[in-house]
Amino acid sequence: MREDEANWFPRWEEDLPSPEELMPLSQTLITPDLALAFDIRNPNSSPQHQQQQQQQIQSPIPISSGQLGGGGGGGSIPSPSPPSQPHSSEFDSAELGSGNLGDEPARTLKRPRLVWTPQLHKRFVDAVAHLGIKNAVPKTIMQLMSVDGLTRENVASHLQKYRLYLKRMQGLSAGGGNGGGPLSAADAATDHLFASAPVPHHFLHPGARPAPGDHYLPFVPVLHHQQQQMAAAAVLAAQQQQQQQQQYHQRQVGQFGSPPGGQFEHGFLARQLPAQQPPPQQVHRMGGPVNAQIPNYVEDLESATAGGGRKVLTLFPTGYD
DNA sequence: AGAATAATAT
DNA sequence: CATATTATTC
Numbered sequence A: 001m002r003e004d005e006a007n008w009f010p011r012w013e014e015d016l017p018s019p020e021e022l023m024p025l026s027q028t029l030i031t032p033d034l035a036l037a038f039d040i041r042n043p044n045s046s047p048q049h050q051q052q053q054q055q056q057i058q059s060p061i062p063i064s065s066g067q068l069g070g071g072g073g074g075g076s077i078p079s080p081s082p083p084s085q086p087h088s089s090e091f092d093s094a095e096l097g098s099g100n101l102g103d104e105p106a107r108t109l110k111r112p113r114l115v116w117t118p119q120l121h122k123r124f125v126d127a128v129a130h131l132g133i134k135n136a137v138p139k140t141i142m143q144l145m146s147v148d149g150l151t152r153e154n155v156a157s158h159l160q161k162y163r164l165y166l167k168r169m170q171g172l173s174a175g176g177g178n179g180g181g182p183l184s185a186a187d188a189a190t191d192h193l194f195a196s197a198p199v200p201h202h203f204l205h206p207g208a209r210p211a212p213g214d215h216y217l218p219f220v221p222v223l224h225h226q227q228q229q230m231a232a233a234a235v236l237a238a239q240q241q242q243q244q245q246q247q248y249h250q251r252q253v254g255q256f257g258s259p260p261g262g263q264f265e266h267g268f269l270a271r272q273l274p275a276q277q278p279p280p281q282q283v284h285r286m287g288g289p290v291n292a293q294i295p296n297y298v299e300d301l302e303s304a305t306a307g308g309g310r311k312v313l314t315l316f317p318t319g320y321d
Numbered sequence B: 001a002g003a004a005t006a007a008t009a010t
Numbered sequence C: 001c002a003t004a005t006t007a008t009t010c
Helices: A032-037 A118-131 A138-145 A152-175 A185-195 A232-249 A297-308
Strands: none
Touching (some): A118 A138, A118 A152, A118 A185, A138 A152
16 A cells, blocks of 8 residues: 555644734834835845844744635545636735725835745645646646635746756656655755655656545635635735845835936845745755655655644634635 | 746845 | 746747
8 A cells, every 4th residue: 555645734823924914013104005106115135145134933832713725635625626616806906005004095116026935835735636637738737726815926936946847856766766855955955845745646757547445625615704814815925024124124215216217225235024834843864865756855844843843733614615 | 837047146 | 157946028
């Protein structure tokens, strides 16, 4: 029997920004629209290499109420039917320009860069798995994911990278020889994110069919009504807050002193705290090729999070109620 | 839709 | 300044 990594459990509780990070909003110095209108965001802070920004989000996940639903593996929805109609979560709260402050200026504003958290990526993979490689196109994936605020380009971009990753994996597992370790530093970096989500078997084996019984994507509509505490939207909202904070750090630069073409002289350190999960206990040691297959980073992550952290939430909203 | 390239963030 | 990640463009 090979359970393989087929039974990955749904875990969306991994790491979610503590409410403290999202709640505190005291940036009313500059209106988001105004700042954004000037196209001032992160002006690339000091070129000094070596910034002291450590993640402090290692505290116990304070989340315990309305989690995201979604994980997979639970076993449901064995019907890989195309997304006939996700839900109304599409742009339900896609007001990225709102967040918590002024939720009015939803125009001419540029969205902040989307951060692909492991959770989000997980959902992405689930979607692709259920759609099948052929049907897994940006538009479809996006629809299936039902993540508000997520655009087709977001998915397309991520999909592009993901495919590269898969290709890399194929080469490694097929050509063999390598111990499953990344070849380049760049690969290692990208692998890290992708390793957070299990890669369906048939992904690497063109032609191979998904194991019967293996079901992917027990998708559940994200954001229900107002319990959308944390979701991609929240992430985006959080980003906005951060963004605003950064701008605010600019000490209220002359809102109107920005001539076209000219820009403020920004030279400060900006801090952004993505909801990245704390680095595992670093378990994998090197010393030679041990096994060439799917990176076992996942295991590391699982162990670390399951052991060090805690996973208790495996349930999700009923979805359609 | 997909790949290449640009921009931006860390 | 280099690298990584996401956005835009072709």
